[in-house]
Amino acid sequence: MIHLQEVSKLYRTDRVETTALDNINLDVGKGEFISVMGPSGCGKSTLLNLIGLLDEPTSGKVALDGKAIDRYGDRDLARVRNERLGFIFQQFHLVSDLSVVDNVEIPLLYRKMSNKERRRAALAALDRVGLSSRTRHFPTQLSGGQQQRVAIARAIVGRPGILLADEPTGNLDSQMGDEIMSILEDLNANEKTTIVMVTHDPRMAEKTHRVVRLFDGRQVQ
């Protein structure tokens, strides 16, 4: 489902060249739940951004569902992100000016569907994460765990095949982290959603099918 072949990512400035990822080869199958671990700055988030088509590799190939995306333009990338991918961020990245349900609707704004259908899907996604009673609230009125649940609802509302979670429990206490983790496990188990999760927490990584370890941009396991 996800195929990375000899992927490298360099960041260049006028003076320095930094290797964020060096010759990564990775395959993630449909329905797999993998975690990416490693010390800070080892390239975990860069790897996730490349899989999420938010960034381009300096060399190597990224393919989703067997299709290489290196020749995709802005519009095609946007369409693939919208239809195939869902993102969960450590910082939640909810739009503070929008209510919970309006936040969840965001991915559906870029699809052809009626307002009613969009609202129905957003409410169902919120129900899925146990936040039916908070639809009219604004993000700042919610706890960290609740905000992350809204972010998960936003990530799954468009029924993407792949969820990319960048330290989803990193800003939460252990109890809230467990709640979020159980939602992800449930999505993986019951809806066969492929999940790639970056984490620092070995306890969370243990719950996934496979752990990919990075060190200084290189894959060590």
Next chain:
Amino acid sequence: MIKNYLKVALKVLGRRKFFTFISLFGISVTLVVLMVATALLDQVFAPEAPEVHGDRTLGIYQVGLRSEQIAYTGFAGYGLLDRVLRNLTTEVPAVERTSILSVQSTAISYLDGKRVESWFKRTDGEFWRILDFQFLEGQPFSQDDEKNGHHVAVINASTRDRFFGGKPAVGKTIAIDGQTFRVVGVVKDVPVLRVVAFSDVWVPISTFKSSTYRKDYIGNFMAILLARSRADFPAIRSEVAARLKAAEAGIPNPEMYKWIFGGADTLLGAFSRVLFSTNSLADSHPERLLGVFLLLMMLFMILPTVNLVNINLSRILDRSSEIGVRKAFGASSWTLVGQFVVENVFLTLIGAGIGLILAAAVLSTLNASGAIPYSDLHLNGRVFLYGLGIALFFGLFSGVYPAWRMSKLHPVQALRGRQV
């Protein structure tokens, strides 16, 4: 989608109140100035009562008389206009009617020993058939009245109030400029900006104390020509130009002047001819004046537009996370440009709404102040459409560049909160 955009736009406006105030202030004040200016121009040029046929009216508003040594540019004399217009309607069927009228001047009257000044205009009978005055009493004087030198007058409502305490005036006499006239009609006040129609008192040309005006080429007269349609303008213009040329043979003082310049113009063309000193008989180049109006408007709008661009750019800095999220969830760069332009147009339309209300208040104050005599400045549909056009100009031009900058923001950097 639009609803979602507008929700965000409203929240963003509410969140940064000072920037919002500055933006709305800039937009609305600019719009007020431009809409008041537009309303003024509208009052001068738009085909509204009594100049209802303004769109198919040409005029010989000014002429030039020249020789190698001397040049005169100004109003024509009755003799010149009479010669140019004589038999024009029968020889050129495209011309429906013609009229000669004087430029209004102030005339003195004494009411209970007090000196009173009124605007005073002399016209022929056709004047009343080309222009559509609203008569409150009586009727206009006729071509026969003009031909026979009857001392009759049409006055406006304000003059009736001044001279007759607002009571019916038809049949009564009015002493003005040392002459006495019988009032035959009372019309609704005409704004001073209606340069052809405006006056307080209108009397027949032939009531002049002396008849020397009949031969003059230089004086204080102008003429209007009602065409059957605008399509006839070119033919009428060339006929008038030919007649002005032919009139050079009859210049009363050939030792001073040899050539006549001028032509039949629309009102806009007449202003253009005066401003750009067009000597050509054929064309007054009204497009030049329109160009100047447009240029002035653009210059006036550039500053607030640049200001809005800056404000919009700084507003974007707040929203990099949202941009990153929208990109991550499927918004293309062009979708984001669309979103931001919609938001900006929304902001400018709010500014336009405030501007409209303020402009209506300013125009109403101007009307009430009497600074422009009998002004009837108002926001009609035309002025409103101009205002809307100006607001959209603001919204689009001040939104597109910041939106483009925003859309080019790399999603990863946007999510990290990097600035544009």
